[in-house]
Amino acid sequence: MSEFCVMRWSARGALRLARVIALGCLLASAAFGSTRIDLNRGWTFRTDPEQSGEASGWSSRVPAATDSINVPHTWNIGRDHAYLGTAWYFRSFEAPSQPAPAQVELHFGATFYSARVWLNGVELGRHEGGFTAYSFDITQHLRPVNFLAVEIDNRPGIATIPGFGARGEPQAWYDWWAYGGIVRDVWLTTSGPLQVRRQQIRSEVHEASALVHDRIFLRSAASRASTVRLRTTTLGPDNLAGASTSRSLTVAPGESEVEVTLELAKPALWSIDRPNVYSMLVELVKADGTPLDQHTDTFGVRRIEIRDRHLLVNGEHVRLTGMARHEDSPWEGLAETAGTMRHDYDDMKALQVTLTRPVHYPQHPFILDYADRHGILLIPEIPVWQFNEAQLSDPKVLALAQQQMREMIEQAGNHPSIFAWSVLNESATATPGGIAYVRAMRDFIRKLDPGRFVSYADDNLPKLERADQSAANDVDFLMMNQYFGAWHGPAEALVPSLDKVERMFPDKVVIISEFGFPGIFASNPAAADRARVKTMRDQLPELARRDWIAGAILWCYQDYKSRRNLWPGQEEGYVEHGVVDENRQRKPSYAVWKDLNTPARIEARWNLAPSGAPTDFTATATPNSEQQLPSYPLHDYRLSWQLLDEKNQLVQSGERPLAEFKAPQTISGTLPQDSKSHVFHLIVTLLRPAGTVAAERSLEWP
Numbered sequence: 236m237s238e239f240c241v242m243r244w245s246a247r248g249a250l251r252l253a254r255v256i257a258l259g260c261l262l263a264s265a266a267f268g269s270t271r272i273d274l275n276r277g278w279t280f281r282t283d284p285e286q287s288g289e290a291s292g293w294s295s296r297v298p299a300a301t302d303s304i305n306v307p308h309t310w311n312i313g314r315d316h317a318y319l320g321t322a323w324y325f326r327s328f329e330a331p332s333q334p335a336p337a338q339v340e341l342h343f344g345a346t347f348y349s350a351r352v353w354l355n356g357v358e359l360g361r362h363e364g365g366f367t368a369y370s371f372d373i374t375q376h377l378r379p380v381n382f383l384a385v386e387i388d389n390r391p392g393i394a395t396i397p398g399f400g401a402r403g404e405p406q407a408w409y410d411w412w413a414y415g416g417i418v419r420d421v422w423l424t425t426s427g428p429l430q431v432r433r434q435q436i437r438s439e440v441h442e443a444s445a446l447v448h449d450r451i452f453l454r455s456a457a458s459r460a461s462t463v464r465l466r467t468t469t470l471g472p473d474n475l476a477g478a479s480t481s482r483s484l485t486v487a488p489g490e491s492e493v494e495v496t497l498e499l500a501k502p503a504l505w506s507i508d509r510p511n512v513y514s515m516l517v518e519l520v521k522a523d524g525t526p527l528d529q530h531t532d533t534f535g536v537r538r539i540e541i542r543d544r545h546l547l548v549n550g551e552h553v554r555l556t557g558m559a560r561h562e563d564s565p566w567e568g569l570a571e572t573a574g575t576m577r578h579d580y581d582d583m584k585a586l587q588v589t590l591t592r593p594v595h596y597p598q599h600p601f602i603l604d605y606a607d608r609h610g611i612l613l614i615p616e617i618p619v620w621q622f623n624e625a626q627l628s629d630p631k632v633l634a635l636a637q638q639q640m641r642e643m644i645e646q647a648g649n650h651p652s653i654f655a656w657s658v659l660n661e662s663a664t665a666t667p668g669g670i671a672y673v674r675a676m677r678d679f680i681r682k683l684d685p686g687r688f689v690s691y692a693d694d695n696l697p698k699l700e701r702a703d704q705s706a707a708n709d710v711d712f713l714m715m716n717q718y719f720g721a722w723h724g725p726a727e728a729l730v731p732s733l734d735k736v737e738r739m740f741p742d743k744v745v746i747i748s749e750f751g752f753p754g755i756f757a758s759n760p761a762a763a764d765r766a767r768v769k770t771m772r773d774q775l776p777e778l779a780r781r782d783w784i785a786g787a788i789l790w791c792y793q794d795y796k797s798r799r800n801l802w803p804g805q806e807e808g809y810v811e812h813g814v815v816d817e818n819r820q821r822k823p824s825y826a827v828w829k830d831l832n833t834p835a836r837i838e839a840r841w842n843l844a845p846s847g848a849p850t851d852f853t854a855t856a857t858p859n860s861e862q863q864l865p866s867y868p869l870h871d872y873r874l875s876w877q878l879l880d881e882k883n884q885l886v887q888s889g890e891r892p893l894a895e896f897k898a899p900q901t902i903s904g905t906l907p908q909d910s911k912s913h914v915f916h917l918i919v920t921l922l923r924p925a926g927t928v929a930a931e932r933s934l935e936w937p
Contacts, residue, residue: 269430269528270336272423274328274383280304282315282322283386294384295356297325307570309347309416311389317807324385324417330377336425337456339377342370344419344600346387347569348395353384363635364396365389365418365569366597366618367642373423374456389415394631396639397595400621409620410810411561411595412796414569419599428457429486431517431530436649437686438502440538440549445502447478447536449495451517455486462486463519463527467495470514472503477513486519504549505535505651507589507867508924510610512651535607535651541688541712544744546785548612553867554785555590555612556775556832558583558814559749560792562599565817568796573601578819580605583792584927586814586825587832589865590786592692592714592748595620595660597643606652613650614690614714614748615643616657627659628668636672637679644683655688656680657748661716664706665695673706690714692748694723697732702739712785713740714748720770721756729777737783747778747787754811755800760822763811767824775831779864787864789828793817834859834869835896837919837932849936851905852878854919856930858896869896871924876902881914913937 279301283293291298310322331339341354347365351358355378359371391398391413401407435450449467463486468479478497503511512533519527540547547553560579562569576599583591592614593602606613617639619632626632640656647653658676663669677689688711696715699705707713715736720726736745752770757763771789778784793813801808809817814825839854856874859866875890891902906915917934 269426269530270331270424272331272425274326274421274423275307276305277326278304278306278308278417279325280308280310280322282310282318282320284318284320286321288321288323288386293323293325293386294353294358295382298323301325306417306421307344307419307567307572309414309418309568309570311412311414311416312566312568318415319390319413321386321388322415324387326383328381328383328423330379330381331423331425337374337428338372338426338430338454339374340370340424341373341383342368342420342422342424343385343417344368344421346385347389347415347418348391348413349388351386355382364639364642367639368419368646369642370424385417387415387417389413393626394629394635396632396635397618397620398622398626407621408798409595409618410797410799412563412568412798414563416568416570418568418570427527428455429461429463429519429527430454430456431519431528432490433645434515434517434530434532434649435645436515436532436534438499438534438536440502440504440536443501445499445536447497447499447513447515447534449497449515449517450492451495452490452492453486453519454490455488457486457488460485460487463521465493465495466516466518466520467497468516468518469497469499470516472511472513499536502536505537505607506548506551507553507555507610507612508870508872510608510651511535512607532649533604533607534649537651539612539654539688541744544742544783546712546744548867551868552861553589554779554782554861554864555867556787556789556865557588557591557611558586558789558792558828559591559594561594561795562596563793563795563817564819565796571599576601576605579792580609582815582819584609584611586792586829587834587865587929589867590746590788592616592657592746592788594791597639597647600646603647603650603652607650611652613653614655614657614746615647615653616660616692617643619659619662622659622662624663624666624668627663627666627672633672633675636676640676640680641683644680648684653687655690655711656684657714658689658691660692661694662691664691664693665699665704670706670709674709677709688712690746692716694718694749696736696739697723697728699739707740707743712744712746714746716749716790717747718750718753719774720766721753726770726773729774733777733781733784737781743783744785745781745783746785749788749790750774751790751812753800755802760811764822764824767814767822768827771824771827771831775864779862782861784864789814793819832865833921833930834865834867835921835930837921837930839917839919839932839934841917841934841936849906849915851903852917852934853901853903854917854932855899855901856896856919856921857899869929870894872896872929873922874900874902874919875922876904876917876919878904878906879916879918880910880912882912883916886910886912886915 281301349363362369397409432452438447465484466481469477518529596618690710692714694716719729752767754763794809794817797810835858841849872893878887915936921930
C-alpha cells in the first residue's frame with residue numbers, strides 16, 4: 236500500500252479517526268492526493284545567544300556545532316535548561332512527488348514562543364504564541380531537496396502572551412517554565428487542486444432528534460471555478476454510517492466555504508458517563524465519482540445550559556469536580572509525548588476528574604480527544620496571566636489575545652468536551668481597562684462560537700465593594716480562584732467571602748476554578764501536604780453547601796517547574812502544589828482527593844454469629860445528593876462484589892445492574908459454610924457504564 240494512502244491530518248490531532256482510514260484508502264486514486272507526511276525525525280539544533288544566526292546565514296545552511304534531535308523537542312532540559320533567547324532548528328526533506336500534489340503545506344503543532352520560518356532561504360513568515368498550530372503554503376517554494384530553518388525565541392515581554400505578569404510588578408515571571416522549542420509535531424500535507432481545509436461542526440438537540448450544522452472551509456488552487464459534488468456523512472459512536480447528504484457545488488479559486496445541515500434521529504448524546512463521539516466525513520468528488528479530497532473530524536451531540544443558577548448537561552443538573560494539570564515533566568517539559576499525557580489523564584480520571592480548566596493555555600489535541608472520549612468537561616484558556624490594566628488596555632495585547640483565541644477556537648472548537656472559553660487568569664478586571672478587555676474578548680468569541688459560554692478566572696471577587704466594579708457582570712458565569720488558608724488570607728475567611736460573592740452576584744453560577752494549598756506556606760513538603768489534605772476536607776463541604784457553585788477544580792495534579800512560588804532560597808525548581816510530585820509519585824493527598832470525589836459512598840459490614848465469626852455481609856451504596864460535590868446523574872452503573880480467601884482466590888461474587896441509581900442500594904452475601912479459610916477479603920465496587928471504578932470499599936476478616 237502506498238505511503239500516501241493515509242488520512243489527511245486535521246488540526247484536531249493524533250486521535251483523528253483511525254477507524255475511517257480504511258474507507259479513505261479504498262477511495263484512493265491518482266486524483267486523490269490528501270496526505271500527511273511526518274517531519275518529526277532528523278533535525279539538528281543550536282542555541283543562538285548572540286542572536287547572530289540570521290546574519291551568519293543560518294536560514295540557508297546548517298552551522299557548525301549542532302545537536303541531532305527529533306521533535307517534539309524543548310531545549311530547556313539538560314544543558315540548556317535555563318536558556319532564554321533564540322535558538323534554531325534545521326532539517327532537509329525531499330519534495331513529495333507521487334502523486335504530484337497541487338498544494339503542499341508545512342504545519343507546526345506548536346512552537347514556543349515566537350517563531351520565524353525559512354524554506355530554501357526564503358522567509359515563509361512568523362508566528363507568535365506557544366500553544367496553537369499554524370501552517371504555511373510552500374507549494375511555490377519547493378525544490379527536489381529542501382532546507383528548512385526555524386528560529387525560535389522563548390523570552391517573555393510586557394506585551395507577549397504569556398508575558399511579564401504579577402499585575403504590574405516589573406519583570407515578574409509567569410508561574411510556569413518557558414520551555415522554548417518545537418514542542419509539538421511538524422508535518423507536511425499534500426493535496427490536489429481542491430482541498431477541504433477544516434470543518435466547524437455544531438449541533439442543536441431537539442426532543443427526539445438533533446440538527447448538525449457543518450461549516451466546511453475549502454480552498455482551490457485551480458485557475459478557474461470547478462463544479463464538484465460535496466458528500467457529507469456522519470459516522471455514529473458505533474462507526475456505522477448515519478445521516479448523509481450530497482450536493483453539486485461550484486468552487487471558485489481561493490478560499491470559500493459552504494454550510495451543510497444534517498438531521499440525526501434519536502442521537503446518542505455526549506455526557507459524563509456516556510461520552511458518545513460522532514465523526515463527520517466530508518468528500519469532494521468529480522461528477523464521475525473520482526475522489527478529489529476528504530476530511531474527517533469528530534464531534535458530539537449534547538446540550539449544555541446554565542439555568543436557575545445551575546449547570547445542566549442534556550437537561551440534567553450536574554455539580555462537578557476535577558483538577559488542573561500543567562503540560563510539564565522533568566523528562567519532556569512542554570514537548571510531551573502521548574505516553575506521558577495518557578498516563579497523567581488516566582491517573583486523573585481515576586481521581587474522579589469530570590471537570591477541568593485544564594491549565595492557563597490551549598491544550599495538546601491528544602488531551603482534547605481524551606476528554607471527549609472519557610467524559611471530562613473543559614474550560615480552555617489563553618495565557619493572559621496576571622496582567623495589569625496597562626497591559627490589558629494595550630491594543631497589541633488585545634490583538635494578540637484575539638489571535639490566540641481565534642486559533643484555539645478554530646482548532647479545538649468541534650470538541651464536545653469544551654463548554655466554555657476563558658479569556659484570562661487573575662488579571663486587573665476590576666479596572667476600566669480590564670472591563671473593556673473582557674467585553675471585547677467576549678464579543679469576539681460570540682461571533683466565532685456563539686453556542687459556548689465565556690468566562691475568566693478571577694481571584695479578586697471577595698475584595699469588590701460592588702458588582703459593577705468588575706468585568707464579572709459581563710461573562711456568562713463566574714470562575715473564582717480562592718486560596719483561603721494561604722494567599723488570600725485565613726481559612727476562616729472562606730465562608731464570609733462566599734456569602735459576599737453570593738450577595739453581589741445573585742444570578743451568577745460560580746465555578747471554583749482554583750483552590751488548594753501551595754507548599755511555600757508550610758515548613759516542608761510533608762507539612763504542606765498535611766495542610767493540603769485539611770484544605771480539601773474542610774473546604775469541599777463548604778463549597779458543596781451552596782448549590783450555585785457548579786464545580787470545584789483543585790490546583791493541581793502535579794508539581795511543575797517554575798521560577799516563582801518556590802521554597803525560600805530557590806531561584807528555580809518545582810512548585811510544590813500537586814497531589815503527585817514532578818515524577819508522578821503520589822502524596823497522601825492523592826488518596827484523600829480520590830475518596831472525597833467519588834460520586835457515591837459505599838459502606839460495608841460483617842454480620843457475626845454468636846461465636847463471633849462472620850456468617851454474611853451487607854453493603855450499601857448511596858449516590859451523592861445535589862447538596863454534595865460532585866453530584867451528577869448515575870445511569871447504567873453496576874454494583875459488584877467479590878469475596879476472596881486467604882490465598883486471594885475468588886470464593887464468591889455477584890453484581891447488580893443499576894439502570895437509574897438514585898437511591899441507596901443494599902446487597903448482601905453469605906459466607907460459604909464449608910470453606911476452610913479463616914481469612915476473608917470483601918471488595919465492593921461501583922462500576923461506571925464503561926467498566927471503570929467509580930467507588931470501592933474493602934473489608935477484611937479478621
